[in-house]
Amino acid sequence: MDFSQLPPPRDPIGQMGAPYNSLQIGTFVSFVVTYFMATFFLACRYFQALKLIKNIEIDLIILTVCYGLALAYFITMVGLMDYGWARHMPEIIASNYLNLLEFNNKLLPNTLIYLITPAVTKMAMLTVLFRINPSVRYRICVGVVGGCIFAYTFVLTFLTGGPCTPLKGDETIKCLMNVAVAQSVLNIASDIAVILLPIPTIINLQLSFKQKLSVGAILGLGSAVVICSIARLPYSISLQTSQDLSWEEGILGIWSIVEINIGIVCGCAMRLKKLIVAYLPKMGWNSSHKKSTPYGSHSWGGTTAAGSKGGNKTFDEANGTKGDYQLHSVQKGSVEAGGSTDKILD
Template identity: 55%
Template sequence: MDQLPPGNAPRLPYNSLQHGTVVAFGITYFFCTVVLALRYFQAIKLVKRVEVDLVILTLSYGAALVYFVTMLNLMANGWGRHMVELNMTDLIEFSKGLLPNTLTYLIIPAVTKLAMLCVLFKINPSIYYRAGVVAVGISIFAYTLTLTSITGGPCNPMKENTLKCLENVALAQAALNIVSDLAVVVLPLPTVFSLQFSMKQKISVSCILAIGSSVVICSIARLPYVIQLGETTADSTYTEAILGVWSIVEVNLGIFCGCSMRLKPLIVRYLPQLGLFSSRNTSGHNNIKSHGSWGTSKELRTDPRKAQHTYQLHSVQKGSSDPLSSFESPLGASTLRGAGTSTGPIQVHRGGDGLRSDGDSTDTILT
């Protein structure tokens, strides 16, 4: 059968690629909705506060819906179809809808990663660690601002001969996105693995990091299609749609990961039988460096000559059965007193409710 020339192609219903895009968004956004709702339940019912990362993730959640709406608009004008099926009117409308779609995608992953960095900033008081977190955050903000400015300016798809420019922006964003994803995953590793965790705690942290790694995998999976888009423009409307499916999964998975990494209070309260976040150690004194007595003193001080700091334990009572007693402060049961410049080894103490470390904020936030 002869192909119909552009301009005479009839309007067709959604094809399999377009249907797959809708399904991919529906499934991943559903899980985002569930975990975000759980975070708000936890914030209102249990911890009695709304953390800044939750506010930022809510913005990402709303932006993800806007991103999908821009995709639906593009579908109505040829997104996900082969070029031969489209007429000139379709291509013009497609170009109009491409700008908001591209800008939205550029912004959402960056905002989601900034929310994660807000959490990671709290887990280690070391000035070097926090400087690294801030440096990563500034880098993400800088390259996102630069790419959005270029896309909305010289590479605006409504201008003539800007397709190659847009492809270069997509390639640069893909590479920078992979690097920043890896940075967010790797940043907490030295702190997390320096703590005295039980096997169940290590498993729970590994699950969180695995979810974060899956976002990196999605970013990497997009890369070949970005490269393919730059090598051939003969069927860009179809290639961009394949790229868009991975983008949807990446965006929603990032939001899911950002929300789930702070669900410890909810799980401890309603699913204590899992024991994933138990900080008790039944092996006695093995590998534990203790300071002072093993009693219920509310103040534990470390040797100032070793650049350690003073910690105050709040709401820790011997024999307490309240699983949320360790969530009285944003950083957990131990609130840091000092400038947070310690780079020495993490010391572990015993309070009234079990083993606690000077890095207890890490234990409280992530496990």
């Protein structure tokens, strides 16, 4: 590596911890801002679960795990800063503080946490999507997407902890970079798959275009994080040819922090309709709901299954499930028989 081509250090040369440079400070700011957002939305989800729904659902439990992993990821990143993370290579070399063994020891848990967390977040979103349509075909598709996410995450995690482990030193650097690129590409593909899953259900809704748009916006929130995944990809690719690896890793780390925390925000936001309806009625959800249901008798708290015997049973009664955020029926027809899934996310 030719360090003569790199910019000279701007900060005092010494131990690699504080004082932090601009990129490291940017890492702190990115985490504080996005983690505050994640905290706020997660708190809203818990308020809704305890106050309105009276039930802690599986997706909320999974998102809580992601919330803890996001904090652990940032803590490991701060530890890496003590060994040159997000600093220029000339500065690290000149400081005589280059300790690759300690750096790699801290890099391994940092990498493993990042590999796992986005996948866990998407699993939370899939648990929500799984319940919006009782069609066997639809639920098989949700299961296939979830299985693929689990499979590639398991393989990449195994490679990082085994054959490509940073504990082996320089001999595994290229392998780790390939893992980073592969994960970035697969994250984008899985994000897009999660976006596409509910589209057929939305298209078949017997609603106005405005109502379909609002339903699509709620479901689409679950994968808005794909923007972060796409923005992160070029930096993952550039690592393979970078002459200033530690600095490039710092930039990549910021995008990783944003991706993880925004994923938590999106996972929470796609399930906050009850809270919005209860406390922000001026947003117009109530009027939209009344237009979309032909019965006009059930409340927001219940969900009806069209075509069920004995009148307007709730969706839960008809399908033998618990919970109250399935889609409201607006047209008679059997989903299992190929009828339209004409429902609105509650």
